[in-house]
Amino acid sequence: MILPIYVYGQPVLRKIAEDIKPDYPQLNELIDNMFETMDRADGAGLAAPQIGLPIRVVVVDLDLLSDEFPEYKDFRKVYINAHVLEFEGEEESMEEGCLSLPGIHEAVKRKNKIHVTYLDRDFIEHDEWVEGYLARVMQHEFDHLEGKLYIDHISPLRKQMVKGKLNAMLKGKAHCTYRVKTIK
Numbered sequence: 001m002i003l004p005i006y007v008y009g010q011p012v013l014r015k016i017a018e019d020i021k022p023d024y025p026q027l028n029e030l031i032d033n034m035f036e037t038m039d040r041a042d043g044a045g046l047a048a049p050q051i052g053l054p055i056r057v058v059v060v061d062l063d064l065l066s067d068e069f070p071e072y073k074d075f076r077k078v079y080i081n082a083h084v085l086e087f088e089g090e091e092e093s094m095e096e097g098c099l100s101l102p103g104i105h106e107a108v109k110r111k112n113k114i115h116v117t118y119l120d121r122d123f124i125e126h127d128e129w130v131e132g133y134l135a136r137v138m139q140h141e142f143d144h145l146e147g148k149l150y151i152d153h154i155s156p157l158r159k160q161m162v163k164g165k166l167n168a169m170l171k172g173k174a175h176c177t178y179r180v181k182t183i184k
């Protein structure tokens with residue numbers, strides 16, 4: 001089932017998301033719905049707060065980038081109770097977008113290496129160092145679990161430049177091809 005995506009201004013996007021237990025109600029169905037919702041919106045990642053749930057569940061699909069990054073062929077994963085423990089390496093700047101901020105793209109500086117812990121769909125624990133494009137996508141998605149958006153990382157000047165679009169979202173105007181839920 002395709003779910004509406006919560007847009008900038010929705011308080012859930014600013015909440016710190018909670019870990020869940022394996023008996024979380026209809027978890028499998030929720031994960032399937034998150035993948036379907038992300039696919040419909042052509043996203044590379046979707047975090048549960050973006051569908052209105054303040055829980056630590058993220059889906060990522062990098063297969064759509066596999067022309068450019070062959071190592072991500074068939075890369076489609078769910079991260080449960082995800083946490084970033086350490087940031088390392090060089091800072092790199094790359095343009096990002098977000099399904100909760102339709103119509104905006106801005107360059108964001110992030111570290112290129114991170115230490116993460118998460119559970120997979122079978123609730124098996126993983127503790128990994130991640131690099132490259134995946135490290136960027138994870139930082140963007142896991143930020144959502146801390147109530148952060150990528151625009152929090154851009155300069156005050158750039159933020160000023162996108163203010164009009166952000167204000168329009170607060171007034172219920174979001175121009176995109178997928179279903180959204182604005183605050184108005």
Ligand code: ZN
Binds near residue numbers: 144
């Ligand atoms: Zn996002």
